[in-house]
Amino acid sequence: MKKLHIFIASLLAMSSVWTTAQTVHTIGDSTMADYNESTTDQRGWGQMFQQFFDETITVNNRGKSGASSKSFYEESAYWPSVKKQIAEGDYVIIQFAHNDEKNGGMDGDSVRAKTGDMTVDYRGTTPQGTYKEYLRRYVNETRALGATPILVSSMCRKYFSGNTIRRNGRHDLGDSFSILQDDGTITTGNKVPETDRSMDYPYAMKQVAEEMDVPFIDLTTKSAELYISYGEAACSELLFGKNDNTHPIALGATLIARIVAQEMAAQNILADHIRQNADLLVNPVSLDFGKAYIGQQLVREVSVSGFDLVPADGSLSVTASDGFLISLDKKDYTSSLSLDYTGGNLTYTRIYVQATVAVAGVVSGTLALSNGNHSKSIPLTCEGVDLAGGEEVLLQWPLAENDSYQLTGPAIAVPQSWSEMSVQRYASPNANTIWPEGCGLVNGQKTQRNLIVGEKWPAGEIDEVSTRYIQFGITASEGTVLHIDSIGLYVCGAGGNGMRCRVSYSTNDDFSEAVSIAELTSSMVANTMYVVSAQPVLELSEGETLLLRIYPWYSSEATGKTICLSHVTLHGVAESVSSIQETNATDVRLLQTIYYDICGVQLHSAPESGIYLEKNCYSDGRVSVLKKLKEQPPQSASERKPRKTIEKEI
Numbered sequence: 001m002k003k004l005h006i007f008i009a010s011l012l013a014m015s016s017v018w019t020t021a022q023t024v025h026t027i028g029d030s031t032m033a034d035y036n037e038s039t040t041d042q043r044g045w046g047q048m049f050q051q052f053f054d055e056t057i058t059v060n061n062r063g064k065s066g067a068s069s070k071s072f073y074e075e076s077a078y079w080p081s082v083k084k085q086i087a088e089g090d091y092v093i094i095q096f097a098h099n100d101e102k103n104g105g106m107d108g109d110s111v112r113a114k115t116g117d118m119t120v121d122y123r124g125t126t127p128q129g130t131y132k133e134y135l136r137r138y139v140n141e142t143r144a145l146g147a148t149p150i151l152v153s154s155m156c157r158k159y160f161s162g163n164t165i166r167r168n169g170r171h172d173l174g175d176s177f178s179i180l181q182d183d184g185t186i187t188t189g190n191k192v193p194e195t196d197r198s199m200d201y202p203y204a205m206k207q208v209a210e211e212m213d214v215p216f217i218d219l220t221t222k223s224a225e226l227y228i229s230y231g232e233a234a235c236s237e238l239l240f241g242k243n244d245n246t247h248p249i250a251l252g253a254t255l256i257a258r259i260v261a262q263e264m265a266a267q268n269i270l271a272d273h274i275r276q277n278a279d280l281l282v283n284p285v286s287l288d289f290g291k292a293y294i295g296q297q298l299v300r301e302v303s304v305s306g307f308d309l310v311p312a313d314g315s316l317s318v319t320a321s322d323g324f325l326i327s328l329d330k331k332d333y334t335s336s337l338s339l340d341y342t343g344g345n346l347t348y349t350r351i352y353v354q355a356t357v358a359v360a361g362v363v364s365g366t367l368a369l370s371n372g373n374h375s376k377s378i379p380l381t382c383e384g385v386d387l388a389g390g391e392e393v394l395l396q397w398p399l400a401e402n403d404s405y406q407l408t409g410p411a412i413a414v415p416q417s418w419s420e421m422s423v424q425r426y427a428s429p430n431a432n433t434i435w436p437e438g439c440g441l442v443n444g445q446k447t448q449r450n451l452i453v454g455e456k457w458p459a460g461e462i463d464e465v466s467t468r469y470i471q472f473g474i475t476a477s478e479g480t481v482l483h484i485d486s487i488g489l490y491v492c493g494a495g496g497n498g499m500r501c502r503v504s505y506s507t508n509d510d511f512s513e514a515v516s517i518a519e520l521t522s523s524m525v526a527n528t529m530y531v532v533s534a535q536p537v538l539e540l541s542e543g544e545t546l547l548l549r550i551y552p553w554y555s556s557e558a559t560g561k562t563i564c565l566s567h568v569t570l571h572g573v574a575e576s577v578s579s580i581q582e583t584n585a586t587d588v589r590l591l592q593t594i595y596y597d598i599c600g601v602q603l604h605s606a607p608e609s610g611i612y613l614e615k616n617c618y619s620d621g622r623v624s625v626l627k628k629l630k631e632q633p634p635q636s637a638s639e640r641k642p643r644k645t646i647e648k649e650i
Contacts, residue, residue: 022056022057022058022089022090022091022270022273023057023058023059023060023085023086023087023090023091024049024053024057024058024059024060024090024091024092024093024270025060025062025082025085025086025090025091025092025093025147026046026049026059026060026061026062026063026092026093026095027062027063027064027072027078027079027082027092027093027094027095027096027138028046028063028064028067028072028093028094028095028096028152028154029063029064029065029066029067029068029072029095029096029098029099029154029463030042030044030063030064030065030066030067030098030246030247030463031044031045031063031095031098031154031155031246031247031248031256032044032045032046032047032061032063032095033046033047033061033063033064033065034046034047034061034063035047035516035519036515036516036517036519037300037301038299039516039517039518039519040241040516040519040521041241041249041250042241042244042247042248042249042519042521043248043249043250043252043253043254044061044063044248044253045155045248045253045254045256045257045260046059046061046062046063046093046257047061047063047253048250048253048254048256048257048283048303049061049257049260049261050283050284050285051254051257051275051281051282051283051284051285052257052258052261052274052275052281053261053270053273053274053275054273054274054275055285056273057270057273060082060085062078062081062082062085063095064078064466065463065464065502066099066123066463066464066465066466066551067096067099067123067466068096068098068099068100068102068123068124068125069096069097069100069125069130069131069134069135069138070100070108070109070122070123070124070125070130070134071099071122071123071466071467072096073134073137073138075466075467076510076512077466077508077510077511077512077514078512079138081510081512083141083145086142086145086147087145087146087147087608088145088146088147089146089147090145090146090147090148091147091148091149091150091269091270092138092142092147092148092149092150093150093152093260094135094138094139094142094149094150094151094152095151095152095153095154095155095219096131096134096135096154097131097153097154097171097201097202097205098154098157098171098246099123099124099463100123100124100125100127100131100201101124101171101173101201102121102123102124102460103120103121103124103178104124104173104176104177104178104188105124105126105127105173105177105178105199106124106126106178106179106180106186107124107125107126107129107130107180108120108121108122108123108124108125109122109130110180111124111180111186114180114182114183114184115184115186116184118454119452119453119454119456119458120458121458121461121465122467123465127173127198127199127200127201127203127204128198128204131201131204131205132204132207132208135151135204135205135208136208136212139151139208139212139214148215148269149214149215150214150215150216150217150264150269151205151206151208151209151214151215151216151217152216152217152219152260153171153201153202153205153206153216153217153218153219153220153221154171154201154202154219154220155219155220155223155248155256156169156170156171156220156223156224156227157169157171157245157246158227158232158235158236158239158240158244158245158246159245160227160232160235163228163231164224164228165224165227165228167194169224169245170200170202170220170221170224171200171201171202171220172197172199172200172201172202172203173199173200173201174191174192174193174194174196174197174198174199174200175191176188176189176190176191177190177191177199178190202218202220202221206218215264215267215269217260217263217264217267218263219256219259219260219263222259222263223256223259226239226255226256226259227239238251238252239251239252239255240252242522243522246462247521250303250348250350251305251348254281254283254303254305254348261274261275262274279306279307279308279309279310279374280304280305280306280309280316280346280369280374280375280376281303281304281305281306281307282302282303282304282369282376282378283302283303284302284378285378286378286379286380286381287300287302287353287367287378287379287380287381288381288382289355289380289381289382289383290382290383290537291382291383291384291385291537291539292355292357292382292383292384292385292537293357293384293385293386293387293485293537294357294358294359294360294384294385294386294387295357295358296356296357296535297354297355297356297357298354298355298357298382299330299352299353299354299355300352300353300355301350301351301352301353302350302351302352302353302367302378303348303349303350303351304316304318304339304346304348304349304350304351304369305346305347305348305349306341306344306345306346306374307344307345307346308344308345309341309344309345309346309371309373309374310344310373310374311371311373312342312343312344313341313342313343314340314341314371314372315338315339315340315341315371316338316339316340316341316346316369316370316371316374317336317337317338317339317368317369317370317371318336318337318338318339318351318367318368318369319335319336319337319367319368319369320335320336320353320365320366320367320368320380321365321366321367321368321380322365323355323356323363323365323380323382324353324354324355324365324367324380325353325354325356326351326352326353326354326367327351327352327354328349328350328351328352329352330352333352333354337351341371351367353367353380355380355382357382357384357385358384359384360384360385360386361383361384362381362382362383362384363381363382363383363384364379364380364381365379365380365381366378366379366380367380385483385537387483387485387573389575390483390573390574390575391409391410391573391574391575392408392409392571392572392573392574393407393408393409393410393411393474393482393570393571393572393573393574394406394407394408394409394569394570394571395407395411395413395474395569395570395571396567396568396569396570397416397472397565397567397568397569398566398567399426399447399448399565399566399567399568400426400445400446400447400448400566401426401446402426403415403416403423403448409574410477410480410574411474411475411476411477411480411482411572411574412474412475412476412477413473413474413475414471414472414473414474414475414545414547416470416471416472416568417470417471418450418469418470418471419467419468419469419470419471420452420453420465420467420468420469421450421451421452421453421468421469421470421552422450422451422453423448423449423450423451424449424450424451424562425449426446426447426448426449427446427447427449428443428444428445428446428447429447429449429492429493429494429526429527429529429562429564430494430526430527431443432527433445433492433527433528433529434527434528434529435490435529436490436529436530436531439490439529439531441490441529441566441567445566447490447492447529447564447565447566448564448565448566449494449562449563449564450470450552450562450563450564450565451560451561451562452468452552452554455559455560456557456558456559457553457554457556457557457558457559457561458554458557459556459557461553461554461555462553463502463521463553464501464502464551464553465551465553466551468551468552468553469549469550469551469552470549470550470552470563470565471547471548471549471550472547472548472549472568472570473545473546473547473548474540474545474546474570474572475540475543475544475545475546476540476541476542476543476544476545476574477542477574478542478543479542479576479577479578480542480574480575480576480577481539481540481541481542481574481575481577482539482540482544482572482573482574483537483538483539483540483572483573483574483575484536484537484538484539484540484546484570484571484572485535485536485537485538485571485572485573486533486534486535486569486570486571486572487505487517487532487533487534487535487536487548487569487570487571488531488532488533488534488567488568488569488571489503489532489550489565489566489567489568489569490529490530490531490532490565490566490567491503491518491520491524491529491530491532491550491563491564491565491566492524492526492527492528492529492530492563492564493523493524493526493527493554493561493562493563493564494526494527494561494562494563494564495526495558495560495561495562496526496554496558496561497523497524497525497526497555498523498554498555498556498558498561499523499524499526499552499554499555499561499562499563500520500521500522500523500524500552500553500554500555501518501520501524501550501551501552501553501563502516502518502519502520502521502550502551503516503517503518503520503532503548503549503550503551504516504517504548504549504551505517505534505536505546505547505548505549506546506547506549507538507540507544507545507546507547509545509547511547511549514549515536517532517533517534517536518530518532518534520532523555529564529566538572542577546570548568548570550563550565593614593615594614594615595607595614595615
């Protein structure tokens with residue numbers, strides 16, 4: 001029998017949500033994306049954005065490495081999933097151009113259609129054509145959801161020419177671009193005068209903003225001014241990674257995020273909620289280590305900066321509460337630190353916070369920062385998980401002769417698969433392959449050598465291509481909860497020093513909300529096997545799947561180059577649902593409720609209307625999934641009154 005639940009929400013409660021709880025969604029490319037501080041120094045400015053807002057604003061950073069305006073819109077893991085998270089009254093910041101410039105300003109799909117070459121990067125758009133069209137789609141669809149779009153032009157590349165930023169660094173391809181002719185031929189190296197803005201992506205975005213009456217932030221100009229103020233040498237040393245002209249490190253990302261916040265305030269966008277003149281900046285504003293198995297040590301990064309501090313000269317004390325330790329070098333950990341500053345400014349500083357998991361359950365604490373006049377307190381949380389009992393699960397692909405796997409324990413292997421990649425052969429990368437010391441594998445060990453479809457790696461790739469990957473996976477068996485505690489593999493490039501890759505995992509079928517565990521974004525030394533290793537705490541309920549992907553690209557146009565894989569390993573412990581229920585029968589509680597749309601895309605909260613899925617996870621291991629319907633009478637935004645929400649299980 002269907003159950004009918006009736007909830008009557010008060011006007012006060014509803015209005016509080018509408019007026020004080022808003023989300024700023026950020027969509028864009030790698031210069032905006034989140035990064036794992038344990039794998040790379042690279043940071044996206046969206047990752048550093050939250051610190052510039054008060055507690056009523058939440059930043060949902062959905063920037064994606066390698067995304068163009070086209071690929072982010074077309075691929076299900078990105079814009080379609082973001083739209084499910086957008087609520088009325090939210091804001092959506094839209095920043096694309098870096099990867100739209102693929103193919104020298106030509107549209108990738110058009111090149112494929114006219115040339116028949118399906119290896120051409122489809123992500124590319126034309127500044128005055130498909131780029132504008134996708135921007136219009138984002139604007140219209142954001143507005144249809146009752147949210148406010150904001151167009152932000154891309155931050156510059158660090159392309160100095162004397163004391164200026166070159167034209168192509170400002171995303172204007174007018175000095176060299178390609179033209180696709182009607183007969184399918186391509187001319188390259190075309191040029192137009194500086195006054196001709198036809199190949200200028202930021203200018204095209206500004207035109208769309210004016211056409212559709214959308215707020216526009218010229219981050220291209222503002223970031224160029226920032227770089228020039230530092231000068232090329234200091235800019236390279238302090239704001240960007242080594243030999244990287246595109247991706248900022250922590251300080252660079254923080255300063256870019258600050259510029260965007262300041263420009264929003266200047267245009268009276270959430271101005272009352274923006275800390276544009278913040279004296280003490282701390283990112284993140286709260287630190288959740290997540291889950292860890294008993295005995296594990298976890299380290300997370302907190303960044304601190306100070307501006308216009310009073311007194312002008314002094315020290316900032318940093319103290320961690322019991323259960324947590326802090327360090328400036330990841331070596332010497334203590335409960336307190338002192339950071340000296342002068343001239344009212346505290347130099348950008350990274351503090352590493354360590355949590356040692358000793359007991360099961362949630363451990364809470366604080367990170368307190370103060371110089372007597374300026375203070376911040378950052379909540380710290382970590383949950384210990386005890387894996388006493390259960391059956392070991394080990395899934396491994398040796399990849400020495402074929403793609404077969406070895407599985408022990410109750411789990412289901414997801415066979416290896418390829419997208420825009422294929423196996424070339426099984427062989428040693430080189431006659432003198434170097435393996436990590438102590439791994440037990442030696443020169444001559446065969447690996448799986450994988451080649452891009454079409455054999456030719458494209459020129460100009462600086463990040464992953466979301467449609468090009470090699471995939472492995474594991475699924476929890478019926479009647480079990482599978483705890484994944486280790487992911488590992490060996491990887492290298494063969495045939496040259498230019499191979500690069502990113503390794504990520506996701507528990508979502510569309511690979512959304514992926515977590516990076518390796519950022520091998522500088523060219524790997526050829527024929528040298530690199531270790532990729534992570535110790536996540538992942539809980540898969542029966543039928544749930546963990547997917548692992550390797551995304552390769554090459555530093556330049558090349559043929560015959562392969563990415564070599566060996567001993568891909570997934571390890572964990574499987575517990576039977578019945579034993580969990582017996583063990584915890586005396587203390588059953590609801591641990592988590594997760595909401596999904598009817599297609600299985602995870603939502604931040606239950607939708608205000610329509611059909612959705614509610615997944616309840618209990619401390620005894622039980623998981624219940626209910627299909628529900630919320631019915632509401634039609635109502636305009638100006639008619640917010642106390643109303644009934646009818647929730648049905650269906």
